[in-house]
Amino acid sequence: MSATVTPDTAKATKKNFLNALKEALTEEMERNPMMIIQGEDVGLLGGAFGVTEGLQEQFGTHRVVDMPISEAAIIGSAVGMALNGMTVVCEMQFIDFISCGFDQIVNNMATYHYRTAGEVNMPIVVRGPAGGYSGGALYHSQMNEAWFANSPGLQIVCPSTPSDAKGLLKAAIRSGNPTIFYEVKNLYRDSKIAEDLPEGDYLVPLGKAAIRRPGKDLTYVTYGQNVYHCLQAAETLAGQGIEAEVIDLRTLVPLDEATILESIKRTNRLVVVNEAPMTCGFAGEVVARMSDLAFEYLDAPPVRVTRLDTPVPWVEPLERYVLPSVDDIVNAGLRVAKF
């Protein structure tokens, strides 16, 4: 895996999350003539959210392909293309619809390298808009990363900033491993997080977490839009004299255990936050691993803050009720801090 290139801020311009993704796709398409993008409405329309806008004009209809509404064909054909030497980025119109291509992912794509004793690589990224807090209801709000974390062979990535979105997407495309790439749709056009993107061939290594805020009293581990909720919670706690560290995992599989462990060694307290349901969710995995690796450093039982074990309902008060709030995160922080 290539190392992080130092950003050349002098030449950079402010970009939002969506533009960062588009830039990553454009650069990788230019770099690799055997790479294609396929999905529903990615060409003529330029994607439901516009991530691929302009790419079909630039690369042609045979490289930016409008597919029939069949997630199984979108992903299954990518497996064949990869088998025959291509690199494929598959767009799910919403990540929720990935369920319709589930078999091709977990049984075919995820296991190919394994069952061929390493003969075959699967340079495929299945990416799409994800997440709640958006009034999207049951089928336009999901974070279903746990389904795939439980399927060995899949890398799972969930960036929270434009530059990570760019660097991680490029790294995932080049990694040669199949990747499920969660894009927080709420962040796509969020101008508050728009930033100067490093120019040049900017890659962010997979499996490396980022510390978004340093702290000494407790550690929040999270990813996706909950990063911003944890930063807000840390701000609130700081007002009460509690310094929380915020770790953005960025990559779930492979997991950067070392960064979390090192943090716990300093803070001795752990709160893990994810917006998916609690039972068998990724937060539980982090807690389990740290209960093992960091037991001797923990001064309080690790705590999870997650969605209730429910679907994501539509209307706002109900949606907010089931999803983790900043208050929930603050309270969990207080609970471990005061244990």
Place this chain on the structure above:
Amino acid sequence: MSATTVSAKEGHKPPHQLLSKEDCLEIFKQLFLARYFDVRLIKEKKRGRLKGTLYSSHNQEAVIVGSLYGLESTDWISPIHRDMPGFFLKDAKFRWRDENRIGMSIKEVCSQVWGRSDSPGRARDNWSHIGRRSANIIHSTSMLAGTIPVAAGVAYADRMKGGNAVVVTYNGEGSTAQGVFHEAINYAAVHKLPVVTIIENNQWAYGTPTHLEYSLEDFARRADGYGIPGLVADGQDVFDVYDKVMEAVSFSRAGNGPSIVECKTFRAYGHGDHDDDRAAKYRPTQGVEEGRKRDPIAICRAKLLDWGYLSKEEAGLYMAEGKGSAQTTNEDFPPEVVEYLNEGIEFALASPVPPAEEGGKWVFKEIS
């Protein structure tokens, strides 16, 4: 049985010829009702009184009205995002307000659209994902074509109960690419289940034209592959839709199994109202103008005039056709249509938003 024989029987009268004048006028009025629902909701959104996305059925009303009109009260339906008016038009013939009909009321549908507690699902899922078991309306998910196997199961259960219901499912032509579309119809064919799969072929699946969705002239040919009848209707002509769906429904009710009815129509505006501006870019203007020309209200009006069911003077009233929602006013619709929707909207606005804690309820049936 070959694909098109059902409608080609010698000396067979098209079902719509058996409709009374009153029926034909009711059908005409239901077209207005469907159109008004659409334009009114867009207006409500523009006024800022409503959130959410409307997948407009403007110009596709004949498919909904024509397919529902001949059904029995006890039949089941599964409308999806494009078919919002179908929820309140089921079993509505001459009795829009009858609380005992087996269908949803305009009050329930508006409560759903506005996200209020008087929606049957208490606004837990959005706009088009409604239904009510006691209204014989199947609740869809977002996953396209996902209601067809459910429809087949409903049909199976009805047969187990000794019923005689037919289940009518609605699907866009784009959704026919889903594996479950094939799997479900194949199953229904094997078990001769009374499932009528309507394909609303509006020529576009979001930003994708039909030649990139499937490689067929008529979906009737796909029916051949399952050994079931496939019919093609002019989706702009409410009476042709009525005829073809009635053929299919009678075939199913007689115990012969499922069928496919393709209704050829045209999506007049964006995929959803959020997409209107982009649609203007990805769709050639000429094709759109062409597609909007055959307005189902105008076609129905001309027939009623021709059959003498409308006088020249009556036929000159309520010109809702050929206009976008912005150009349309309440005067373009029969007053009872406007009144019906007003009732629904007023009811919805008075209905409370469900309490937040309901978000945590009903994951499981409570075991006492």
